[in-house]
Amino acid sequence: MGLVVQKYGGSSVADPQKIKGVAQRVIETAKDGHGVVVVVSAMGKTTDGLIRLAHEITATPNERELDMLLATGEQVSIALLAMAIETMGHKARSFTGEQAGIRTDAAHTRARIVGIDGDKVRRALDDGHIAIVAGFQGVTEGDDITTLGRGGSDLTAVALAAALRADVCEIHTDVDGVYTADPNIVPEARKLARISYDEMLEMASLGAKVLQARSVEYAKKYGVPVHVRSTFKTEPGTLVTREEPHMEAVIVTGIAHDRGQAKVSILRVPDRPGIAAQVFGAVADHGIVVDMIVQNISRDGYTDISFTLQRTDRDKSVAVLSEVARRVGAQGVTHDDRIAKVSIVGVGMRSHSGVAARMFKALSSEGINIQMISTSEIAVSCVIEDKYTELAVRALHDTFNLAA
Numbered sequence: 001m002g003l004v005v006q007k008y009g010g011s012s013v014a015d016p017q018k019i020k021g022v023a024q025r026v027i028e029t030a031k032d033g034h035g036v037v038v039v040v041s042a043m044g045k046t047t048d049g050l051i052r053l054a055h056e057i058t059a060t061p062n063e064r065e066l067d068m069l070l071a072t073g074e075q076v077s078i079a080l081l082a083m084a085i086e087t088m089g090h091k092a093r094s095f096t097g098e099q100a101g102i103r104t105d106a107a108h109t110r111a112r113i114v115g116i117d118g119d120k121v122r123r124a125l126d127d128g129h130i131a132i133v134a135g136f137q138g139v140t141e142g143d144d145i146t147t148l149g150r151g152g153s154d155l156t157a158v159a160l161a162a163a164l165r166a167d168v169c170e171i172h173t174d175v176d177g178v179y180t181a182d183p184n185i186v187p188e189a190r191k192l193a194r195i196s197y198d199e200m201l202e203m204a205s206l207g208a209k210v211l212q213a214r215s216v217e218y219a220k221k222y223g224v225p226v227h228v229r230s231t232f233k234t235e236p237g238t239l240v241t242r243e244e245p246h247m248e249a250v251i252v253t254g255i256a257h258d259r260g261q262a263k264v265s266i267l268r269v270p271d272r273p274g275i276a277a278q279v280f281g282a283v284a285d286h287g288i289v290v291d292m293i294v295q296n297i298s299r300d301g302y303t304d305i306s307f308t309l310q311r312t313d314r315d316k317s318v319a320v321l322s323e324v325a326r327r328v329g330a331q332g333v334t335h336d337d338r339i340a341k342v343s344i345v346g347v348g349m350r351s352h353s354g355v356a357a358r359m360f361k362a363l364s365s366e367g368i369n370i371q372m373i374s375t376s377e378i379a380v381s382c383v384i385e386d387k388y389t390e391l392a393v394r395a396l397h398d399t400f401n402l403a404a
């Protein structure tokens with residue numbers, strides 16, 4: 001008998017009817033003779049609602065209390081799913097992150113898993129139960145509840161699959177698998193039968209939220225086979241796996257986009273050694289993660305520095321930089337939310353030249369101005385004006401012939 005970890009996302013458990021549907025699917029898997037551990041997210045957009053609620057109390061919620069609040073969302077889903085399964089005649093037991101033995105560090109709202117004690121879940125399985133675990137949450141050594149960053153139920157599922165040595169980690173969601181681009185934007189996008197961990201990690205980091213980036217990193221580290229598939233259909237989806245030789249034959253595997261970033265600029269900074277260190281040192285001291293950086297050509301001994309970051313960190317970053325600007329004699333700080341990042345991803349890029357040039361040409365043919373560029377071994381990203389996102393993603397999908 002094998003062991004399967006199945007994760008169901010928020011839209012898959014959005015209402016009681018859907019929860020009953022998931023219960024049925026889980027029971028079918030158990031009837032096939034597998035041990036089943038189910039990880040569930042909060043119902044629908046519950047987490048967004050809880051975050052809004054917190055912000056109605058204060059603009060800067062205490063992060064320990066925010067985690068306490070956010071973790072309630074998943075607790076609702078596990079209890080309801082356990083009830084649904086029991087009603088259908090199968091034994092089920094729900095577990096919070098703490099009960100499932102998911103131990104994390106104390107970095108509230110973005111905690112890292114430091115260990116998993118899977119004994120309780122194993123015992124439940126041995127007793128013939130379906131184990132249902134709350135995604136997205138863990139507990140610190142001091143018994144404080146933590147959360148694992150947005151989309152963190154994917155990480156719970158992968159980490160449990162690794163700890164319990166499951167045969168596969170199935171991520172059930174509202175699309176049929178990983179596509180060459182977000183199928184909600186590009187109707188002719190093609191479902192990939194397989195994608196390498198590295199490409200998936202890059203796609204996820206660059207905005208393809210079908211999997212949380214950290215979960216892919218974890219899967220790669222522990223060699224967990226991840227199968228992304230539909231909650232509502234039974235056909236196979238996409239297998240995220242080790243790179244296979246033929247994968248390099250394809251130059252571009254997919255297009256990703258990210259509309260959750262902002263650009264922050266510090267204007268007319270004195271152009272002398274040590275300034276960038278002061279600017280980015282201050283930003284890093286506040287735990288803000290910077291993505292792309294551009295420094296303009298110096299004029300009269302002054303320059304502008306711009307960078308992108310997650311929009312949720314924008315206010316904190318502007319406040320920190322305004323202080324730095326005063327200290328170093330810069331003119332001021334501005335920010336722009338109307339940006340998006342579009343990226344092409346593919347392991348084949350390692351061995352082909354001219355790929356970036358084709359990307360820039362495709363964007364320019366649509367009259368889209370590129371504000372920033374960054375590259376890695378297997379990706380090229382451009383920051384553009386947000387209103388062109390769909391146009392850019394479709395143009396790139398077309399240029400690299402990704403449709404079926």
Ligand code: ADP
Nearest residue numbers: 009010011173177178179181182184208209210
């Ligand atoms: P869940 O609630 O199940 O975790 P998410 O909303 O986090 O689901 O992720 C699924 C969504 O990811 C899809 O609805 C789709 O819009 C988006 N997505 C973005 N890029 C891709 C891609 N390349 N392939 C499939 N889905 C993608």
Ligand code: ASP
Nearest residue numbers: 041047136150151152153
């Ligand atoms: N409910 C959490 C979120 O919305 C975790 C998840 O869905 O994976 O981010």
Ligand code: MG
Nearest residue numbers: 009151209210
């Ligand atoms: Mg998700």
